[in-house]
Amino acid sequence: MIRRHLRRTLLVLLGSLLAATGFGAAPTQAAPNWLATSAYFNDPRATGDASNVTRNLVIHHFDHAPAGSLVRGTTWNLTDTAISDAMVRAINWGVTVRLIVAKANCSSSAVAAVVVATIFHSSSYVRCTVGSARSAGGTMHQKSYTFSAVDGVRHVAVVGSANATVEGYADQWTDLFQFVNRKDVYDAYNSVFALQQRDRNMAKPYRSYSFNGGKGGAQFFPVNDPTPTAADDPVHARLTSLPKGRGTVIRVATYAMHGSRGSWLTNDLIAHARAGSTVVVLTGPPADDALERRLRAAGVSVTRAFDPGCSEVENGSCNYIHLKLMTATYVSGGARQYRVWTGSDNWSTDSLNNDEVTQKIAGKAPYDQYVSFIDKIRRVY
Incomplete structure (x- = not known):
């Protein structure tokens, strides 16, 4: 798998070189608008700006979260060091990062790097939940992030099928949908996060929220x-x-x-x-x-x-x-x-x-x- 990903990286670099020299150039595709209420899709075959879109969205947001802001994330797995490095950078410049990961996947080096960064920033943490975070059995499988601010945009919520793994962009067709300036959606996810971070069984863990008069x-x-x-x-x-x-x-x-x-x-x-x-x-x-x-x-x-x-x-x-x-x-x-x-x-x-x-x-x-x-x-x- 590592060899295949290396070949893919070399092909991308070769394609960029050919385009720069005028040989084999493909039509230019503009980089995505990272701060739109929109869907973002990963095509594992894509190259250039069209590639790694879901991964790049998450990295962009951690890199553009201002000091003093708050990020909450839930993920089944975290093995992509490009994403964990962005989390560490954010923590080090004053962003509070709170992350919930399934305990079965908490031994990765990417998770360990974020845990180390939180040692010196007590408001940030990584919680490794045993089973479902709110009931017996199951596992933490949710993939979502909320950002109190990204650049000048507030109340950002991101949800979809993309895990924070190399596999999530290298091989998988995945999606993330993003809401911006939507305090109602942002608050709903954070209300559930507050229960998840306690990692305690609840008799009635199911939660349902309605937006836009029930349309969402x-x-x-x-x-x-x-x-x-x-x-x-x-x-x-x-x-x-x-x-x-x-x-x-x-x-x-x-x-x-x-x-x-x-x-x-x-x-x-x-x-x-x-x-x-x-x-x-x-x-x-x-x-x-x-x-x-x-x-x-x-x-x-x-x-x-x-x-x-x-x-x-x-x-x-x-x-x-x-x-x-x-x-x-x-x-x-x-x-x-x-x-x-x-x-x-x-x-x-x-x-x-x-x-x-x-x-x-x-x-x-x-x-x-x-x-x-x-x-x-x-x-x-």
């Missing part, structure tokens, strides 16, 4: 049942509440879909397809082949969105979707609606007892961004 929202797992059924599943509730039939278009891109939860969500998608809804599904390596066959038999378009021979082991040498994503457009109240749901929730039973988040986003602009990204991946595979 955030759902924070675990659910309130150690043996969840479809009745406990917010995604089941979402799918069954969407209008079924012509005019409804559902796209799903999920890294994992298996187990009893994968089965009942497959049933929900098939019910839509049989009623006339258009349903498109992209699966990652851990998806259940039998569920894929059931979807295809019901007329659902299924794309195996990973390189041939790819396994679910993250240290493999192939590209694959790591998304936990759904989009829908439908008619309600006489008007066409556009929704995106993204975050850290794989469509597997285990996810319901993890620390996970799903962010609901309303509006045609973000919907179009995500649909374009999904369609781009479908064309690759």
Whole structure:
């Protein structure tokens, strides 16, 4: 894997040299606007400014967080030293950085570097949570950051499927969605963070927040049942509440879909397809082949969105979707609606007892961004 990443770096440098000399030059792509309310996507095949986008967004924000500001982050894993170095730089110039990582992944050198930096800055810390941070079992799997300020922008919240790992940009199709100047979203994430950093079991850990009159929202797992059924599943509730039939278009891109939860969500998608809804599904390596066959038999378009021979082991040498994503457009109240749901929730039973988040986003602009990204991946595979 290291050799492959080295080859990729050399190819990028060679491409830059050729462009600079006028040979093999590609059209120039402007660097992203890092401070927009927008989706940011990682294409593992990309080079130049189009590459490493989710990673570069996070690094940019730590490097542009002013002294005296506060950053809170949750991540299943932290192994990318470029990100941990940015965290350390921020701590050293006076940014308070508070990080929650799954205990099983707290032994990495990247985590250790941040821990060392916090020794001399007592307001900053790294908490390694045992299982879910708010209930027995599960794990910390949420991927989110809140920044009190980045440059002159306040109340920044970032959420999606991108782990703080080298694999997260080198091999994975991932996303991060960012809200800027949104104190309501910022406060919701920080309210849950306040519970997570205590690392104590709660009888009712599930939290749900509504934004924009219910058009947007955030759902924070675990659910309130150690043996969840479809009745406990917010995604089941979402799918069954969407209008079924012509005019409804559902796209799903999920890294994992298996187990009893994968089965009942497959049933929900098939019910839509049989009623006339258009349903498109992209699966990652851990998806259940039998569920894929059931979807295809019901007329659902299924794309195996990973390189041939790819396994679910993250240290493999192939590209694959790591998304936990759904989009829908439908008619309600006489008007066409556009929704995106993204975050850290794989469509597997285990996810319901993890620390996970799903962010609901309303509006045609973000919907179009995500649909374009999904369609781009479908064309690759």
